[in-house]
Amino acid sequence: MKKTFLILLATIAITACKEDETQVQNPGTLNLTFENVIDDTTLNLGDSYINSSSETYTINELKYIISNITLTRKDGTLEIYPQDESYFVVNEADANSKSIQLNGIEAGDYTAITFGFGVDPTKYPIESGTLNFVPTAEETGMLWTWSAGFKFILLEGDYTSQTVTESSPYLIHVGSHGANLDNYRDITVALEAASSNTDFTIAEGVNASQTILFDVSKVFDGANTISIDNKPDIQVDPVNAPLIATNISTAFAAQQ
Amino acid sequence: MNKLLHILGFICFLSCGSDNEDYTLIEEEGIEDTQSENPLLDFSVPSNFPDLTYDVSQNPPTEKGFELGKKLFYDGQLASDGVVSCGFCHIQSFAFTHHTHITSHGVDGLIGRRNAQPLHNMAFMNEFTWDGASTFLDSQPIIPITAEVEMNETVSNVLNKLRDDPNYPALFAEAYGSEGINAERMFKSLSQFMLMMVSANSKYDKWERGESITFSEQEEDGRVLFQEKCASCHAGTLQTDQSYRNNGLPLDPQYNDMGRTEVTGLTDDIRKFKVPSLRNIEITFPYMHDGRLGTLEDVLDFYTDGIVQSETLDPIFTKPSGSIGLEMTAEEKSKIIEFLKTLTDTDFLNDQSFAEF
Numbered sequence: 001m002k003k004t005f006l007i008l009l010a011t012i013a014i015t016a017c018k019e020d021e022t023q024v025q026n027p028g029t030l031n032l033t034f035e036n037v038i039d040d041t042t043l044n045l046g047d048s049y050i051n052s053s054s055e056t057y058t059i060n061e062l063k064y065i066i067s068n069i070t071l072t073r074k075d076g077t078l079e080i081y082p083q084d085e086s087y088f089v090v091n092e093a094d095a096n097s098k099s100i101q102l103n104g105i106e107a108g109d110y111t112a113i114t115f116g117f118g119v120d121p122t123k124y125p126i127e128s129g130t131l132n133f134v135p136t137a138e139e140t141g142m143l144w145t146w147s148a149g150f151k152f153i154l155l156e157g158d159y160t161s162q163t164v165t166e167s168s169p170y171l172i173h174v175g176s177h178g179a180n181l182d183n184y185r186d187i188t189v190a191l192e193a194a195s196s197n198t199d200f201t202i203a204e205g206v207n208a209s210q211t212i213l214f215d216v217s218k219v220f221d222g223a224n225t226i227s228i229d230n231k232p233d234i235q236v237d238p239v240n241a242p243l244i245a246t247n248i249s250t251a252f253a254a255q256q
Numbered sequence: 257m258n259k260l261l262h263i264l265g266f267i268c269f270l271s272c273g274s275d276n277e278d279y280t281l282i283e284e285e286g287i288e289d290t291q292s293e294n295p296l297l298d299f300s301v302p303s304n305f306p307d308l309t310y311d312v313s314q315n316p317p318t319e320k321g322f323e324l325g326k327k328l329f330y331d332g333q334l335a336s337d338g339v340v341s342c343g344f345c346h347i348q349s350f351a352f353t354h355h356t357h358i359t360s361h362g363v364d365g366l367i368g369r370r371n372a373q374p375l376h377n378m379a380f381m382n383e384f385t386w387d388g389a390s391t392f393l394d395s396q397p398i399i400p401i402t403a404e405v406e407m408n409e410t411v412s413n414v415l416n417k418l419r420d421d422p423n424y425p426a427l428f429a430e431a432y433g434s435e436g437i438n439a440e441r442m443f444k445s446l447s448q449f450m451l452m453m454v455s456a457n458s459k460y461d462k463w464e465r466g467e468s469i470t471f472s473e474q475e476e477d478g479r480v481l482f483q484e485k486c487a488s489c490h491a492g493t494l495q496t497d498q499s500y501r502n503n504g505l506p507l508d509p510q511y512n513d514m515g516r517t518e519v520t521g522l523t524d525d526i527r528k529f530k531v532p533s534l535r536n537i538e539i540t541f542p543y544m545h546d547g548r549l550g551t552l553e554d555v556l557d558f559y560t561d562g563i564v565q566s567e568t569l570d571p572i573f574t575k576p577s578g579s580i581g582l583e584m585t586a587e588e589k590s591k592i593i594e595f596l597k598t599l600t601d602t603d604f605l606n607d608q609s610f611a612e613f
Contacts, residue, residue, distance in 0.1 A: 125394045126314040131440035134398065135412040145402035147389040147519060180520050236521040 026107040028202040030071070031209040032100040034090045036062060038217045045092060051220040053227040057159040057170065062092040062216065064153040065142055068116035068186070069102065074109040074199060081105070084129025087119070089140045090214075107203035113210070114188040117248055118152030121176035121184055144175060151175045152183060153248065155219060161229040170232040172219065174241045174248075181238050183245040189254045215251045222247030294320040294430065297448075299379075302456035304464040304493050310379040310393055310451060317448040320431040322609075325449030327427065328442065330612045333417045335407035337363040342400065342446075345372040348610050351536035352376065352453070358547035359511075362406040369405075369511040371547030374540045376455040376604065377533060382498050386529045386545040387516045393450060394443045411439055418442065455535050455604040463598070464493065471598065478595025481588050488572060495534035495599070501570040502527040504563030504580065508546055515545070526568050538600045552596060556589040 036043040048056050066088045069081040081102055091097040125131050130150075137143040142151045155172040174183050191200040191210055202208040220226045224243040234240045297317040301308060328334065330343040345360050346352035352375035354361075360368035370386050378384070378393055390396040400406040401414060418424040419437050428437045431445060462469040471479060482490075491497040500516040507513075507527065516525035529545045543549040549558060559582045563573050573580050584592070 121391070124311055124314060125392050126440065126444065127311075129440070131394060131443050132438050134395070134439045134443075135410075135415060138402075138411050143398070143402075145398055148392075148395040148398040149389075177519055177521070236518065238521040 026204040027104045028107050028204055028206055028208055030102040030105055030202050031207075032102065032113075033209065033211045034066075034098045034100070034214060035211050036090075036092050036214050036216055039215065043092060043216055049217065051217065051228070052225060053161070053220070053229070055159050055161040055220075055228050057220075057228060058157040059092070059155065059216065060158070061154060061156040063140060063142060063151075064090050064214075065118050065137070065150060066090060066100070066115050067119055068114075070114045071105065071110045071191075071202075072112040072114065072188075074111055079106055079108075079110070084132060086115075087130065087133040087136070089136060089142055091140060105202050107201075109199035109201050110191055111200065112188050112190050113212075113254065114186055117185045117187055117245070118175065118183060119150045121149070121182055144173075147177065149175055149177060152245070153219075155216070159228045159232070161227075164229055168232065170228045171234070172244065173235045174237075174244050177236060181236075181241065183241050185245055185249040187249055187252050189252050192254050192256045194256055209256075211255045213253045213255055215253070218247050218251035219244055220247075222250055294318045294433075297322055297452060299451060299454075302454065302461065302465075304461060305377075305454075305456060306380055306493060308379050309382050310447075312379070312451065315394070315444050315447055315451075317451055318431065320427070321445050321448040322452060324427050324431045325445035325447070326610070328446055329449050333421070334401055334409060334414050335363055336409045336413075339363070340407050342397070343612055345400075345406075346375050348607075348612070349539075349605055350374070351455070351540050351605060353540045355541065358542055360406060362403065363408045366405040366408075368403070369513055370545050371542060373532065374536060375450060376453050376535055376601075377494055378453065379451045380494060381533075383530070387519050388500060388530055389519050394447050397443060397446050415439060415442065449610075453604075453610060455601040457603040458535070458601040459598040461493075461601070472594070474591050474594040475598055476595075478591035478593070479598075481584075481592050482595050485582055485584060485588075485592070489531045489570075490534055496531045498531065500525060500528040500530055501572075502566065502568040503529075503559075504566070504569050504573055505544060505548070505558075506562075506564045507566075508548065511546060513546065524568060527566060528568060534596060535599050536601060536605070538597045539605070552593045553589065556584060556592060560584050560589075 038049050043059065043062070045060060045062070046058055048058055050056050067086055068083060069086040071079040071081070073079060088100050089097060119130055119133070120128060123130075134143060137150055138145070142154060143149075144151060151173045152175045153172065157170060158167045159170050160167055176183050189212065193200040200208070200210075220228070224247055226240065226244060226247065231237070231240055234244070295318065297319060299312055299317050328342075329346075330341050332339040332341045332344070334341060340361075340363050345354050347354050353372045357367065359370055360372045362368060373386065381393075382391075384390040384393060384396045385399060390399060398411060401409050401411060415437060418428075424437060425435065428441055429435050432441055459469055459471075459475075463471060487495075489497055489499065489501060502515075505527075514526050516528040516530075517523065519525070537552070541550055541552075543552070543555050549555050561581060563569070563581050565580060569580070573582065575581070575583075
């Protein structure tokens with residue numbers, strides 16, 4: 001048994017390193033642009049929007065963590081972007097943060113992109129490469145320092161409702177709390193080629209770009225309806241945080 | 257299993273040692289040289305201990321990594337005031353806790369709300385801190401480094417200080433085989449230092465391993481009583497089932513500390529704290545999450561006469577009659593304390609490899 005285990009481990013170790021040794025043929029670059037929208041319109045910080053609970057809300061701050069990027073090839077195989085290089089904070093107030101350049105991607109036709117919302121809390125920090133993401137998360141206010149955990153989304157603004165008539169602050173911080181409350185979600189969206197008859201190609205010399213839309217209104221109105229008035233301060237919340245994470249899991253789409 | 261981990265680490269090291277397809281003999285020699293300059297430390301699981309929770313294969317302690325971790329552990333630069341190092345509150349002779357303040361003492365004389373926990377056998381723990389806020393040893397130091405009432409720093413700024421330091425760049429390079437100071441390397445080094453803190457040479461350990469040690473009559477009576485009265489929570493070789501429980505401490509209005517619920521958001525977890533290991537318990541006073549009890553006698557008196565009722569009080573303290581508390585006579589208590597003293601590991605407390613100077 002032990003011997004088998006060892007051989008298995010050795011195989012894993014060798015296979016794990018194989019990728020480093022083979023040269024990627026004509027690697028290409030994929031430029032991702034994250035665009036935050038409310039329904040179909042570009043989000044503007046400070047503008048007023050209305051949710052299905054008849055609450056009028058503004059968004060003053062919006063940030064979220066994207067991680068674990070994987071591309072699906074036309075033949076179904078996966079191109080896994082180096083995990084420790086795939087942690088990003090998208091900040092609505094920082095245009096640079098909304099452009100993500102993925103380099104060294106093997107040339108080919110691709111059909112879909114999968115990324116994580118947040119940081120996978122089940123993975124070991126060394127294994128998942130999150131320790132080097134700590135300073136970035138800290139500087140962008142996405143680190144729960146008191147628990148050494150990450151805020152997956154930070155959404156803050158003001159709102160009024162039928163009962164709260166004076167503009168009042170609301171705050172949504174969804175993250176994971178150790179192994180107890182896992183709000184991490186893998187999100188897959190189909191890549192959109194320039195025209196419907198062509199494939200989405202990434203290769204050397206090809207300008208491969210894709211806009212990823214995040215419909216923020218779905219935070220409140222997705223599979224679950226979240227009324228701000230019901231709980232204007234959602235942080236360590238075992239009830240509402242998973243509902244919001246589920247809403248967010250269908251809030252992304254790709255467009256050329 | 258531990259041996260396997262060692263071998264796995266070695267395999268990974270060898271198989272990943274070269275980024276180049278041309279795997280030459282010179283590079284092989286290079287690897288051997290690196291190894292002889294920075295050998296792996298002998299991290300072994302004591303035969304009476306439970307399975308490791310830490311995946312050592314991902315961060316096998318090396319001589320240089322351990323030394324770097326130790327330097328970081330005792331370095332006040334990790335705090336905003338340049339003084340309050342990890343070792344400031346975690347003092348080796350007290351099993352890496354402290355005695356002078358009931359709760360922890362941070363920068364600018366600020367006082368925290370919880371008692372610094374002793375540090376030992378962390379490679380066997382599932383979660384860290386009194387409420388289990390941290391799931392991984394590697395990221396746990398973020399909590400004390402950034403807490404305003406502890407070290408009040410940012411991880412980014414600590415890294416900047418280390419990069420500007422005359423000594424650290426070379427020490428990081430020696431430990432990891434290439435230039436560069438980053439968060440992962442810093443946390444890995446701290447983990448390597450803490451992983452090696454295995455306290456497994458108490459009289460109790462020797463008894464458990466059958467190393468021709470005999471307990472005195474008092475100690476043996478105490479051991480049997482401990483099994484009967486305490487071991488349902490303080491279970492196993494490390495005397496903890498690693499669960500979170502409300503043991504009936506009255507709520508201290510000064511702190512109003514709600515415990516585990518702050519981490520989970522669950523009302524069921526109100527006033528629950530981690531069942532601590534009792535290793536080196538004799539010298540890790542004061543006791544409880546807020547250090548309110550000064551002696552082991554106080555602790556046992558609390559369990560017989562001090563428990564207060566509340567919604568989340570652990571059911572284990574409620575007797576069939578409906579009254580609460582454990583049943584222990586004065587004589588039984590003194591026997592249990594004699595047994596608890598067999599958990600003191602003087603080899604660990606005096607181990608020079610962990611010492612600041």
